[in-house]
Amino acid sequence: MATWLAQRRLRQQVCDMRPQLYRTAYAWCHDAALADDLVQEAMMKALTRLKTLQDEAALKAWVFRIMTNCYRDWGRRQKDTVDVDSLELPCDDCPESQTERNRIVAEVRRAMMQLSEDHRQVVSLVDLEGFAYSEVSEVLDVPIGTVMSRLSRARAHLRKLLLEQRPGKPSPVLTLVTTAHE
Amino acid sequence: MSDLRPSDEILNAFVDGQFSPEDRLVTLKSIAGDEGLSREVCDMVQLKELVAMAYRPEFLPETGREHHGAPDSRGPWWAVAAGVAVLALGAMVFLGLDRDRIAGDPPIAAGDAVTADAGHDLAAAPGHDQRVLLHVTEIDSASAKVLLDDVEFMFETALLNGQDLQVQMVVHGIAMDLVRADLAPFPERMRTLVSTYPGLRITACGQSLARHAREEGRVIELLPWVQEVESGVHEAARRQAEGWTYIRV
Numbered sequence: 393m394a395t396w397l398a399q400r401r402l403r404q405q406v407c408d409m410r411p412q413l414y415r416t417a418y419a420w421c422h423d424a425a426l427a428d429d430l431v432q433e434a435m436m437k438a439l440t441r442l443k444t445l446q447d448e449a450a451l452k453a454w455v456f457r458i459m460t461n462c463y464r465d466w467g468r469r470q471k472d473t474v475d476v477d478s479l480e481l482p483c484d485d486c487p488e489s490q491t492e493r494n495r496i497v498a499e500v501r502r503a504m505m506q507l508s509e510d511h512r513q514v515v516s517l518v519d520l521e522g523f524a525y526s527e528v529s530e531v532l533d534v535p536i537g538t539v540m541s542r543l544s545r546a547r548a549h550l551r552k553l554l555l556e557q558r559p560g561k562p563s564p565v566l567t568l569v570t571t572a573h574e
Numbered sequence: 575m576s577d578l579r580p581s582d583e584i585l586n587a588f589v590d591g592q593f594s595p596e597d598r599l600v601t602l603k604s605i606a607g608d609e610g611l612s613r614e615v616c617d618m619v620q621l622k623e624l625v626a627m628a629y630r631p632e633f634l635p636e637t638g639r640e641h642h643g644a645p646d647s648r649g650p651w652w653a654v655a656a657g658v659a660v661l662a663l664g665a666m667v668f669l670g671l672d673r674d675r676i677a678g679d680p681p682i683a684a685g686d687a688v689t690a691d692a693g694h695d696l697a698a699a700p701g702h703d704q705r706v707l708l709h710v711t712e713i714d715s716a717s718a719k720v721l722l723d724d725v726e727f728m729f730e731t732a733l734l735n736g737q738d739l740q741v742q743m744v745v746h747g748i749a750m751d752l753v754r755a756d757l758a759p760f761p762e763r764m765r766t767l768v769s770t771y772p773g774l775r776i777t778a779c780g781q782s783l784a785r786h787a788r789e790e791g792r793v794i795e796l797l798p799w800v801q802e803v804e805s806g807v808h809e810a811a812r813r814q815a816e817g818w819t820y821i822r823v
Contacts, residue, residue, distance in 0.1 A: 400723055407731060415629050424635035439731075493627075500628035518590055519625040525592050540583040547586060551621055 399442055402451060406438045409455055412521055416456070419516040420463055422505055430466065434459035453527040456517065460531055467509065503553035511546030514539060579611065580604050589618045704732070705740040705818040709810045713749045713823065715759040721823060722763055729771040739773050742813060746779030746806030749823075750786055753778045755795035768799040779806030 413434060417427035438455045445454055504512055510532075517523045517531060525543075529536040580588070580601055587593060588601045605611045627633075706728070713721065725741060732739035751757040753776060758764065768774055780802050787794045796802060803809040814820045 400727065403727060404730070411631055415631060415634060418634055419625075419629045494633075496624065497628045497633050500624050504625070504628070515625060516629075519622050520629055525587065525590070540587060543590075544582040544586050547618060547621055548582065550625075551617065554621075 398448070402442055402445070402448065403439055405451055406435060406442070406455055409452065410435065413455065413459055416516045416520055417459060417463070419504060419520055420509070420512055422501060426466070430459055430462050433462045437462070450527075450530070452521075453523065453530045456521070456523070457531045457533070460513065460533075463513075499554060499557055503550050503557065506553050507546055507549060510542055511549065514542045515546045515550065518543060578604060579608070585611070585615055586618060589615060589622060704737055705813075705816075706742075707810060707813040707818040707820050708741060708743045708823055709806070709820065710743055710745045710749045710752060710823045711747045711806075713752055718752050718759055719763075722760060722767060725774065726767060726771075729767075729774065732773075739771075740775075741771075741773060742775045742777060742809075742818070744777050744779065744803070744806045744809050744813075745800075746782040750778065750782050753796050753800040754786075755797050758797055761797050764797060765799050776800045777803045777806075777809060779809070780804050782806060 410431060413431045414427055417430040417434075418424065421427055421430070434455060437458050441458075445451060504515070507515065513532060514528060517528045518525075523531065525536050525539045528539045532539070534542075584601060585605075588598065588605070591598075593601065605615050708721070708725070710721070725743070728741060729739060731737075745753050752759070753764075755761075764776060768776060776797075776799065778796050778800050781804070783794055783796070783802060810820065
């Protein structure tokens with residue numbers, strides 16, 4: 393009974409992760425329907441395989457790892473037809489020019505879309521979900537040194553992209569960055 | 575630039591709070607002594623905040639299905655299928671049943687009892703309604719609690735995914751204690767479930783009720799939130815014929 397109660401608690405925790413999973417999935421693919429599918433598939437797999445979880449404390453990383461694998465599987469299936477990095481940011485997700493904040497959101501997302509898949513994943517896991525590097529290493533199944541180098545290169549690239557988005561004009565994002573500490 | 579300049583990886587780890595307090599202090603001293611480095615670290619912090627802001631929940635499309643219009647036939651089923659799988663597992667593992675016993679049970683109607691794998695079959699079945707019949711024929715107090723927990727979990731999962739789930743519990747035989755006003759082990763829990771989830775209906779077999787009344791020589795009251803059906807077996811067969819997913823508990 394105690395085991396079952398523990399399983400039930402874990403199941404609820406998996407369900408509670410849905411908003412976080414969706415946010416990260418969306419940051420990876422920038423496609424709401426696909427993000428929704430990835431989350432559904434990951435949750436389904438997590439719920440049905442919950443008994444295989446070795447360490448309850450690692451539940452979040454474990455579920456995110458499942459979603460990472462779902463995303464990889466999707467990528468493999470799409471490889472012949474769709475280049476993930478060439479996907480356009482959907483127009484209805486680009487509330488450009490409506491407000492300064494929305495424009496910044498759109499610019500950051502556009503820059504994120506131009507990152508490689510590996511870089512986008514590591515930035516999302518660290519910046520959106522606050523995973524420790526060791527957890528990201530678990531989620532992505534790569535050494536921690538790889539996590540650090542990917543993250544470093546990803547952020548450098550992201551910053552460069554944001555600066556380049558408006559050649560000749562000061563980027564609102566850059567303005568925000570520079571004015572914030574002056 | 576100093577030879578002691580921390581690497582970009584180290585600076586990022588500093589920004590992400592990955593260091594022990596001692597290591598953090600060492601890096602902090604390096605950063606504090608170099609204006610360019612300080613600015614770089616501030617930019618990293620701002621960049622991190624910008625990424626977080628760009629994906630704040632209020633800026634995300636609420637649902638992929640609304641976003642793209644055409645619903646994906648897979649998605650809506652997964653969560654419910656997971657609930658069914660969990661419920662079936664719960665029934666098998668915690669209600670003291672196993673696959674052999676289930677396989678050996680005489681079928682109530684045309685189909686056999688659902689196993690955990692049936693959740694996947696359900697998920698794969700296009701156009702299948704999200705309607706589940708729980709045929710409760712034998713249950714003790716501890717198992718009843720588990721059953722109610724699983725029912726709640728199914729509805730929570732369905733709600734989480736915006737699904738319209740219907741579950742009918744058909745109680746009969748020696749499981750009737752579950753719904754008797756004088757013997758029910760969890761009357762309040764059942765009342766809460768029924769009032770919380772409109773898709774849940776708890777029904778009791780009229781034939782079983784009449785038999786218990788005869789044996790005890792008195793009128794037996796059901797819980798107010800339990801509906802009486804003429805025959806539990808007939809109700810189970812009827813629902814199965816209507817396409818409901820059948821799970822024997």
